[in-house]
Amino acid sequence: MGTIKQVALGVGFAAALATAAAAQQTHSSKISPSERRELRRDKRELRQDQREVRQDRRELRQDVKRGDSTDVRRDKRELRQDRREIRQDRRETKRDVRKARQP
Secondary structure (H helix, E strand, O other): OHHHHHHHHHHHHHHHHHHHHHHHHHOHHHOOHHHHHHHHHHHHHHHHHHHHHHHHHHHHHHHHHHOOHHHHHHHHHHHHHHHHHHHHHHHHHHHHHHHHHOO
């Protein structure tokens, strides 16, 4: 069941990034270079956050195998927080794209 969640999460991330990339390509002439740099930096931060989530999932699996219940609770809490932050960052990036395209 965990692998299904991971696949769904991965597909969701890919879809979100593809949507953001497609949105930037359609009207890229209206976005200033500084705004473009900021959007690229935001995307880079999102990718870094996703790497951190993958690392946290690995640690969680290791803790479950070892039977460390306190570490499992800590890792689950960190994962939930990381996912919340990623969703918030994604929303902010989309908001920035929309704001940059407005005349």
